[in-house]
Amino acid sequence: MTARPATAARGRPRGWVDDAVRLIEADARRSADTHLLRYPLPSAWCDGVDLALYLKDESTHITGSLKHRLARSLFLYALCNGWIDQNTTVIEASSGSTAVSEAYFAALLGLPFIAVMPSSTSSAKISLIESQGGRCHFVAESSQVYAEAERLAEETGGHYLDQFTNAERATDWRGNNNIAESIYQQMAMERHPIPEWIVVGAGTGGTSATIGRYIRYRRHATGLCVVDPENSAFFPSYAQGREDVVTGASSRIEGIGRPRVEPSFLPGVVDRMMTVPDAASIAAARHVSRVLGRRVGPSTGTNIWGAFGLLAEMNAQGRSGSVVTLIADSGDRYDDTYFCDEWVSSQGLDPSEPAAALEEFERSCSWP
Secondary structure (H helix, E strand, O other), X not given: OXXXXXXXXXXXXXXXXXXXXXXHXXXXXXXXXXXXXXXXXXXXOOOOOOEEEEEEEHHHOOOOEOHHHHHHHHHHHHHHOOOOOOOOOEEEEOOOHHHHHHHHHHHHHOXXXXXXXXXXXXXXXXXXXXHOOOEEEEEOOHHHHHHHHHHHHHHHOOEEOOHHHHHHHHOOOOOOOOHHHHHHHHHOOOOOOOOOEEEEEOOOOHHHHHHHHHHHHOOOOOEEEEEEOOOOOHHHHHHHOXXXXXXXXXXXXXXXXXXXXXXXXXXXXXXXXXXXXHHHHHHHHHHHHHHHOOOEOHHHHHHHHHHHHHHHHHHHOOOOEEEEEEEOEEHHHHOOOOOOHHHHHHOOOOXXXXXXXXXXXXXXXXXX
16 A cells, blocks of 8 residues: 655645735725935036936825835735734834834734834824724834844744834835836936935845845946934944944934844945935924925934935036935824924034035035
């Protein structure tokens, strides 16, 4: 008698996961894509030099920020790796825009979501996460959020999304309408369709990793410039060629800058880095808000400061071309902080000098 071969099956029925992926993909189709805005630069700073600046407006995502893309990718990554099913509690270490967006996707799938954050987190941030159906779990110190998120995942049998490790892994950098592919498609009919520079900040490092990889994959001549705020480990790590840099201080510019070098940050795909003073980020956010007639967030100010510097450099060298950067989120979330003079002063910051530099840039394209 012929013995039957031994078999084993560990996989779960995929019906729920199939539907979860469908829901996320349907959500992406409904929201289409974010706009690419042309920033109104003066028409003629210098004879023969043609410059253009574009802003990819990520604030128009349904959860209001660039992190909507990351949250979508993290959920798809976890679902397709078999880490999330209909009984999974989803957990993240975040008190900001990532947690807001992740709470949205968890609610879309009918899953509980817990955001681990320091007890010092503002009530406004907590309210945003809770408004999307998330629950906030507090720790005494910001350095404890990672270990606590892991502990909660183990305790609940849940899944820790771990944005700082998985951001660069979860996004399909070859295409699938990622932010890089979207930028180049939207630029196709412009005067300078291949940007000289794309300028982004780094929080997890996922956005710069995606754009940098895509540039190389498509063999574009574009340079990738990453702008970094004060107290962040990314710039000194990049400049020194070290991964063990720790600053011991948190960034004051929400959404970007980290006290340690996160695993998703890939310095090898970055062509240039700049440090931007926090006062300059705030001044630039306020400046652009006045020009556009609506508020943009502080990390957008960091991006703009870097983009303006590159445009001034191109102008001085007599090089025409385009620069693209991001509106990462709306400034409406920051009424009581970056747009409040009392709060800015309480942080020991004075944006008046960089504000004057921005006015001079708009007048003459000169840069400090």
